[in-house]
Amino acid sequence: MQPFAIAPSILSADFARLGEDVDKVLAAGADIVHFDVMDNHYVPNLTIGPMVCTALRKYGVTAPIDVHLMVKPVDRIIGDFLEAGASYITFHPEGSEHIDRSLQLIKDGGAKAGLVFNPATSLDCLKYVMDKVDMILLMSVNPGFGGQKFIPGTLDKLREARALIDASGREIRLEIDGGVNVQNIRAIAEAGADTFVAGSAIFNQPDYKAVIDAMRSELAQ
Ligand code: DX5
Ligand code: ZN
Numbered sequence: 240m241q242p243f244a245i246a247p248s249i250l251s252a253d254f255a256r257l258g259e260d261v262d263k264v265l266a267a268g269a270d271i272v273h274f275d276v277m278d279n280h281y282v283p284n285l286t287i288g289p290m291v292c293t294a295l296r297k298y299g300v301t302a303p304i305d306v307h308l309m310v311k312p313v314d315r316i317i318g319d320f321l322e323a324g325a326s327y328i329t330f331h332p333e334g335s336e337h338i339d340r341s342l343q344l345i346k347d348g349g350a351k352a353g354l355v356f357n358p359a360t361s362l363d364c365l366k367y368v369m370d371k372v373d374m375i376l377l378m379s380v381n382p383g384f385g386g387q388k389f390i391p392g393t394l395d396k397l398r399e400a401r402a403l404i405d406a407s408g409r410e411i412r413l414e415i416d417g418g419v420n421v422q423n424i425r426a427i428a429e430a431g432a433d434t435f436v437a438g439s440a441i442f443n444q445p446d447y448k449a450v451i452d453a454m455r456s457e458l459a460q
Contacts, residue, residue: 242433243428243433243434243435243455243458244270244271244412244433244434244435245268245269245270245271245435245437245451245454245455246269246270246271246272246273246305246414246434246435246436246437247264247269247272247273247436247437247438247441247442247447248273248275248385248416248436248437248438248442249261249272249273249274249275249438249442250273250275250286250385250438251385251386251438251439251441251442251443252264252442253442254287257291257294257295258294258295258298258299258300260442261295261298261300262299262300263447264441264442264447264451265300265302266448267447267448267450267451268448268451268452268455269302269441269447269451270302270303271302271303271304271305271326271327271434272295272300272302272303272304272305273305273307273416273436273438274287274291274292274304274305274306274307274325275287275307275309275438276288276306276307276308276309276310276316276320277309277310277382277383278309278310278311280310280311281309281310281311281331281333281334282309282382282383283383284383284384288316288319289316289319289320289322289323290323292304292306292320292323292324292325293322293323293324295324296323296324303326303327304324304325304326304327305325305326305327305329305374305414305436306320306325306327306328306329307329307355307376307416307436308320308328308329308330308331308334308355309331309334309355309382309383310330310334311331311333311334312334312335312336313330313331313334313335313341314335314336314337314340314341314344317330317341317344317345317348318344318348320350321345321348321349321350325350326350326351327350327351327352327353327373327374328345328350328351328352328353329352329353329354329355329374329376329414330353330354330355331354331355331356331357331360331382332354332355332356332360332364333357333360338354338364338368339367339368339371342354342368342371342372343371346371351373351374352371352372352373352374353372353373353374353375353376353412353414354368354372354374354375354376355376355377355378355382355416356375356376356377356378356396357378357381357382358378358379358380358381358390358392358393358396362375362396362399362400362403365400365403366403369403369407369409369411370407370409372411373410373411373412374411374412374413374414374434375400375403375404375411375412375413375414376414376415376416376436377393377396377397377400377413377414377415377416377432378393378416378417379393379415379416379417379418379419379427380416380417380418382417385438385439386438386439386443387417387418388418389417389418389419389420389423389427390417390418393415393417394426394427394430395430397413397415397427397430397431397432398430398431400413400431401413401430401431404431412433412434413431413432413433413434414432414433414434414435414436415427415432415434415435415436416436417436419435419436419437419440420437420440421440421450421453421454421457424437424454424457424458425457425458425460428457428458435454437450437454
């Protein structure tokens with residue numbers, strides 16, 4: 240995978256034509272498919288589950304699928320996503336009774352595991368599980384909806400997370416999710432992110448390739 244990865248959030252895709260829309264965004268240069276799972280309990284919205292992940296794999300999607308679980312409790316749905324072909328599975332610490340166990344469940348199933356931190360959630364618990372995470376996802380909006388505005392304080396938090404990753408010496412992706420667009424992606428990368436989720440910024444434009452190219456050229460500067 241490239242050092243910088245663009246991960247379109249299919250939350251903003253056309254659900255009536257999901258397979259085609261995912262093909263289209265991958266053909267436009269996306270690296271990862273970001274798959275937002277909301278349960279109307281942990282977050283105030285309801286989206287898609289493992290059946291849709293299975294359907295995308297059956298349809299022929301081979302790109303990494305990055306499953307972002309905004310659900311509580313998280314453990315009982317992990318196995319279904321492992322079977323459905325998830326590549327990464329990330330969850331919010333608040334959604335798990337036993338964070339270490341949930342991470343281990345994901346890893347035992349052969350997927351990459353990650354933790355997601357809301358804008359006001361501290362990174363403290365990371366220090367106990369740094370050896371088990373393959374991805375750290377920082378939310379730059381409160382989870383539940385696409386199309387919200389990037390919270391600027393997340394840049395400092397990204398720097399904090401980057402320092403922890405560098406100190407660990409491990410290969411851990413640092414992903415950012417919420418309000419990412421062509422205008423702010425460079426500052427976000429400079430703060431330490433290497434994986435960029437973008438939903439509305441990509442899917443609300445007619446030409447996905449133009450947006451992804453513009454993001455990459457910001458990252459190349
Ligand atoms: C929000 C989701 C995001 C969302 C991002 O809870 O986790 O992945 O789709 O959408 P944008 O890029 O529109 O903020
Ligand atoms: Zn997400």
